[in-house]
Amino acid sequence: MGKTGYLVLENGKVFQGRRFGAQGEVLAEVVFTTGMTGYLETLTDQSYYGQAVVQTFPLIGNYGVIPADFESDGIGPRGYIVKHWCQAPSNFRSEGSLDTFFSEKGVVALSGIDTRALTKLIREKGVMNGMITDNPQAVDMEALKAYKVEGAVRATSTKEAYTVQPEGDAKKRIALIDYGMKRNILRELVRRGAEVTVLPCTATAQEIAALDVDGIMLTNGPGDPAENVEIIENLKEICGLHIPMFGICLGHQLLALAHGGQRTKLKYGHRGENQPVKNLETGRVYVTSQNHGYAIVGDSLDEKVGRELYRNVNDGTCEGVRYLQHPAFSVQFHPEACGGPLDTEELFDEFFAMLAT
Template identity: 50%
Template sequence: MKRQLILEDGTIFIGEAFGADVEKIGEVVFNTGMTGYQEILSDPSYCGQIVTLTYPLIGNYGMNRDDFESITPAIHGFVVKEVADFPSNWRSECTLDEYFRMKGIPGILGIDTRKLTRIIRKYGTLKGAICSTEKPVEEILQQLKATVLPNDQVKRVSTKTAYPSPGRGYRVVLVDFGMKHGILRELNKRDCDVVVVPYHVTAEEILNLSPDGIMLSNGPGDPKDVPHAIEMIRGVQGEVPLFGICLGHQLFALANGANTERLKFGHRGSNHPVKDLQTGKVALTSQNHGYTVEKRSVKQTDLEITHIAINDGTVEGLKHKKYPAFTVQYHPEASPGPEDANELFDQFMDLIEAAKGKGVKKCQNVQI
């Protein structure tokens, strides 16, 4: 069955349908990762987006129960060059097509994904629609013109209620803005006693849980659409050590007086080089974000830039000059991607240990 992808600028791609027989509108973005399609499609940070994969062959190792980053995918569509009908992997339990049919996600294959990526790189992310070729193009273009993309993505993907992931180590409160399961797995590996809380949690509610540390998770959308989280961060920083990832990094910046801005087409992939300004070490990182911290806005704050992106010089890491708090724009838990930066979770544990031994107010010189 034929299916089309129509962009708001009038560009039309005709391909073959796979997945669910539904129509979806969303922001069209691209990911350059060569593997990890299961983790990508289940990453809550893609909420409401139509994801294009630049690697041509997708679905060749099927879908399995272990590699999901969320229970329910929040993407609005998948665009690929080719989908494997007969995956080959001992862990495979179903095909990509079967999974998308189950979850109500439409896909389109057989289009020129290189051309689509070049359009996005040139003009920036665009609204798009995946629909049947029987739909009149003008009708879809009018829908796209009238569609206002949602700004409540964090609310859609965050947990509705708090829940524990018990351990016998440090108590870590993990604020779920659209948390990837990989973050929780890394804390569990370190035997942390984790309490996952919703995005709208207050500083008082967090501190009442007597945490040893606070983790701000990744998540979708514009950080300025989550103003109450900014107030929460102001209320907890300095009380206990804090570590933020991706959206958590951007919210931390806003809470301390810096600014964020939209990137033209974002950073989405598993091979983005990032330089640690303190050590000079370069790590290959997994990234998925459409916004960044404005570099010049950091100068008038109590924040210090710790990492930068090699490709475009954007801010990739921050730390507070007075409090035991640090954040990174990329994903140290990978899932998918290289684990070059996994040691950041150990640094968070060291920060907690130092805070418990010396008192938070005296931990300003801890290296992070």
């Protein structure tokens, strides 16, 4: 096992563990996720940009590192905290261990932490900043408290546009605006026969109009949605194109803000594979995969502009919106989830049905 390391929280609480992966210090917003599987999808999800992830499931790493399951080419979290990490993974698809993978990618990690106590603390006090360090006495507590996740979308979005072709002839053409995309969103579109042009987060209405697409996809991504003032202004103009549109997670939040909605920061967010969501049109409840720290205030949208479509059964927060003045809908959860339930995968079919009209 590695040497002793510490997690210091901004409220002064210190957790002792053992280091693995890369060495060094890391300052991040500490969040927890309740997924029992899918740690590779979590690690490569850019929505965790600027954060240190606590896994509530006690054993992590048992099926190794499988690049085919990655959701992006990079690592999302700045730090990683687990109870036990498996040093001898067993899986026929595995291409290595987490320790080696983290060392190569520069991920600072801690094991042996009482993740149950840490999670309960975050649930009671709310998300807070923390530092992984060898010397807790030397931590600058003022700098720790002042840390904010900033510039996240621009840091994780593609810098250049590119196009992905389906097998066979393309049935539809879709513009995908990348705010920190999970790769499986792209896969789901291509699998249904779409030619997808992936655009940077700064894409404008003029650029999209020039592509002559059938639909627009707004992806997930990290950070505070309200920080993205220019992107929101661009979305207002993009909505004016009246091209069918589907937003997921951050895309859902940005679309709501572009329509005059408001966002709020959740006490500890929704991160895991077991969030129950109710469709307010049908009454059906779905189990969903989620990863977000902000939510749209359900009644902040003008009722003539959009209506709440999905609602979280646990806390009543808005989980989706159907827009009334142009063909668009959005969801807070992840219907494309690889390391989670597939209950809502049909939403991609609903989107494609919109493209046919």
